[in-house]
Amino acid sequence: MKKLAISLGTIVLLLAAIVLIRTLLYTAPSLPEVTLQTARMDTGEIDPQKVARHLSEAIRFRTISSQIQEADTQTHYEAFIRWLAETYPEVHRELAPQRLGKAPLPPYSLLFTWKGRQPALQPVLLSAHYDVVPVIPGTEEQWQQPPFSGRIDDSHIWGRGALDDKSAVIGLMEAATLLLAEGFQPERTIYLSLTSDEEVGGDHGTAAVVEKLQQDGVQLAWSLDEGSFLLRGFIPGIEETVASVNVAEKGYMTVDLVAHGRGGHSSMPPQETAVDILAHALVKLDESPFPGGLDGAGGQMFDAIAPHMPFGKKMLFANRWLFGGLIESALKAQPSTAAMLHTTVAPTMLSASVKDNVLPIQAVATINLRVHPRDSIEKIEQYIEAVVDDERVDVVVHRGQAASRVSSAEAQGFRDIVQSATATYGSLVVAPGLTVAGTDSRRYETVADNSYRFNPMVVTREDVHGFHGTNERISIDNMVKATNFYSLLISRAGKGEIHN
Ligand SMILES: [Zn+2]
Structure with a gap:
């Protein structure tokens, strides 16, 4: 007995020693070395007031894409495009931007081409969108x-699009002008x-x-668009700013579960109505979430930030x-973290009988899924069918958009982005992450x-409410830094050095 105890x-x-040693040896994956470049923002080349004024003016155009069919909105689109040309004449x-768009709407998107000296080098593309979501009435x-005032106070520019995504539009135009x-x-x-x-x-x-781009036979080395930010105060215990440079995004899928029943008078219900059958199916799905975990896109992000966590949490991650x-x-x-680890399932709409005393012949639940890069559309459909496992329930896929590919966090483009941000x-904690929206x-x-x-x-927890919500705003300092970042990135990428 004593021997056993010993x-x-x-x-x-021994276990404790292993856990401790692994924790002490646990460091972040190594990142590209940063060669410091002249930061334009410190030399007075970027005028904060001018940049703020330009964003403020841009916000005043109600370029609300969900109302793009309306004549009034189209007037705002045309006026914005004119304003852009007047504000950035050199660019x-x-x-020379091309106006592009598909009929029957007028072409509203703009593709600017900065011709490189060496046509043999692969081009790159930086993108931002100038349309915005509406402000919910009331x-x-x-x-x-006021949401379309573009009001500037001591520190911020306010209004719809300040974060998403007119700030990036202005940052790009200012950088190109410089x-x-x-x-x-x-x-x-x-x-x-x-x-x-x-x-x-x-x-x-x-x-x-x-x-x-396809018609012109263009294959880009990389594209950069919205998807994440520099996050401050999002992850408990991490003081540093986390640059979440996302390498993938989730897909989008809408599925109807259609349960069939007999119908008839509600005074003599059968053991199971269509609604009961549907309810059971939904409970089964709820109880069998999609498998997931820290592998792959999403997990990569935690690999990058965990070494910066306080000792206790770091110990857990170091000893997975x-x-x-x-x-x-x-x-x-x-x-928010569950969404990074697996395909999520959200039942969003329900319908059944047309009248309170009529038994439904069918009951329908609409489910919105966000597809993790590890799952395919077919795999998800099969999984739902297997979990529901009821021939009285049809699984109907309405819309299926697979997740994106997972881009490389080692390629030159990623390094250029990281270097320009740093x-x-x-100093930043750089995390290749997963965008959970489209x-x-x-x-x-x-x-x-x-x-x-x-x-x-940089966005903080408080800023998040502004995305598609109320009190969207961005600091003037952020606009200056964004301009600085884009100018560094364009000049780095434009050099065309390939040093993988
Ligand atoms: Zn956006």
């Missing part, structure tokens, strides 16, 4: 500043794409941009062989080797 004690001690002269009162003033000419061709309908799926504008299950169940308990913001990037990936999703502005 050997048990030895095992526990329009040198990079919520205007909750805004501290570089042109210096006489910069890229070695590789650089495209700037300003799209007009990202918020409604990009079928009209972004699709036309991608078709144009022992604590993997614990970590995953903690991450799955939070909706030169602008100083962006224009899923279209660009058809013409790009790699697609990255990142906006070079």
Whole structure:
């Protein structure tokens, strides 16, 4: 008995030693070395007031893509395009934008081409969208500043599009203006794409941009579009700013579960009505979430940030062989982190009988799924059928958009983005992450080797409410830094050096 206790004690001690050593040796994956570049923001080349004024003016155009069919909205689109040409005349002269879009709407998306000296080098593309979502009627009162006023106070520019995504549009145009003033000419061709309908799926504008690139036989080395930000205070215990440069995005799928029943008078219901059958199916799905975990896109992000966590958490991540299950169940308990680990299932709509005393002959639940890169559309359909396992329930796929490819976090484009962000913001925790919503990037990936999703502005937890919500705003400092970032990135990428 004593012998057993001793050997048990030895095992526990040994285990503790392994856990401790692994924790102490646990470091972040190594990142590209940063060569410091001149930060324009410190030299007075970027005028904060001018940049703020330009964003403020841009916000005043109600380029609401969900209302793009309306004549009044189209007037705003045309006026915005005119304003852009008047505000950035050099960029329009040198990079001659093409107006692109699919009939029957007028072409509202703009593709600028900065011709490279060496046509043999693969081009790159930087994108931003200038359309915005509407302000929900009745919520205007909750805004501290009117949503389309573009009001500038001591520190911020306010209004719809300040974060998503007119700030990136202005950052790109300001950066291009700065570089042109210096006489910069890229070695590789650089495209700037300003799209007009990202918020409604990009079928009209972004699709036309991608078709144009395809027609011209363009295969990009990489594309950069929105998708994440520099995150401050998002992850408990991490003080540093996390640059979440996302390398993939989830897909989108809508499925109907259709349960069939007999119908008839509700005074004599059978054991199971269509609604009961449907309810059972939904419960089964709820009880069998899609398998997932820290492998692949999503998990990569935690690999990058975990070494910066406080000791206790760091210890868990450093010893996944022992604590993997614990970590995953903690991450799955939070909706925002659970979404990174697996395909999510959200029942969103229900319908059944037309009258309270009539038994339904069918009951339908509409389910919205966000597809993790590890799952295919077919695999998801099979999984739902297997879980529901009831021949009285049909699984009907309405819309299936697969997840994106996972782009490389080692390629030159990723390094250029990281270096430009670090030169602008100083030391950062860089995390290749997964965008859980959809962006224009899923279209660009058809013409790009790699697609990255990142906006070079710092957002805090508080700022998040502004996305598609109320009190959207961005700081003037962020606009200056974004301009700095884009100018560094364009000049780095434009050099056309390939050093993988
Ligand atoms: Zn957006």
